[in-house]
Amino acid sequence: MTPDSIPQMTPGYRLHPIQDVVLIPEGVLELSGPSRDILLEVDGKRTVREIVHHLAAKYEGADENEMLDDVVALLGRLAERGVLQG
């Protein structure tokens, strides 16, 4: 996962409509902190950088570069677990 990757949810892996979990074939992955808000932005169209830019506008006072590092790391972990592609 890099700032220019275009992440997409893997078919058969999805956010629960209300709970802070991702439904995966063998169960659930618990989400913490802002993970849910970030995953909600993953649409298979925008790059990680674009997603972070969009989110930064929502979280006032956030350092966009710092946020980018965190989001790349989070999405990278989810990709390694098979939740995301791209």
Added chain:
Amino acid sequence: MSSTTRPQSLICEVTHRCPLHCLYCSNPIEMQKMETELPAEVWRRVFQEAAALGILHLHLTGGEPLARKDLAELIQAGHDAGLYVNMVTSGVGLTEERLAGLVQAGLEHLQLSFQDADEARANYIAGTRAHAWKLGLVPLIKRQRLAFTVNLVVHRQNLDRLEEMIALAESLEPNRIEIAHVQYYGWALKNRNLLMPTEEQVRYALPVVEAAKTRLRGKIHLDAVLPDYYANFPKACVGGWGRQMILIDPAGRALPCHSAGILPGFSFDNVREKSLSWIWDQSPAFERFRGDAWMSETCRSCDRKERDFGGCRCQAFLLTGNMEAIDPVCTYSPQHGLMEELRKPVGDELLPIYRNS
């Protein structure tokens, strides 16, 4: 003492009918007939009740779920209830058109099992020439938008080829690979001597699995359920009795575990008559082995009881004749010696016993 935990998954054996005759089949020897199968409208209500109970995953299994003509309707009903719908299938008879219909109805995950890496041996275990068909099905599955798991069922007759089996699974590029040892319930019990792996085989398999996990990390997720016949402590069977899952058999009986039907003196409530929440909170069958009041003093004073919930009741019953006994897998069981008996090598002249219906 009603349960403090909420169930997470609902396993529905929608039929016992199946075109295969696997030697390791864990379905009961006396299977439910087609006439007794729950109709779709009852399943629909059950799925709604399951979602209301907080269940997230619906596992459609059997038998072969495809044997039900109304399978797409069942999937749709699960999906409408908001459940994540998984199906465990042999794939036999599945066409691209039908699969597309199932995915459209809401199927999100499909598990296809392979019996060996070698075609002739795989067909021998399945009692059916199914291996080539399954391989042919994989490209059709991969064209659909759904998660795909390859299940490898391992036992004495194929464990020596575990590396080849993993390589086969890997070449099919699934999202997941699941390796499970045969469980000796139902029909499988008849073939136990033929299927029980030797200690050397189990010892060979462990590092093979670990190496594959490392090699596949980030590409394919590998889950392996190891046999507890060679362990010193039992595992938490089904995550603990009446703690995580509900299984419904084709006729609608709700069971706390796949093989609970063998336990004496039990009666299982039927979803035709009772709601799922009543069954979860109040039915005597689900209450029976919750908590620690039923446990022997050994378990009750043992720290591990919060982890294994006293082990498997069916295993305790099958091996000791007493369903309240300490699971004999446990080193602290006075009957732990039984496990050694089971592990003793048996001759190679054993013949397979197939189900003929």
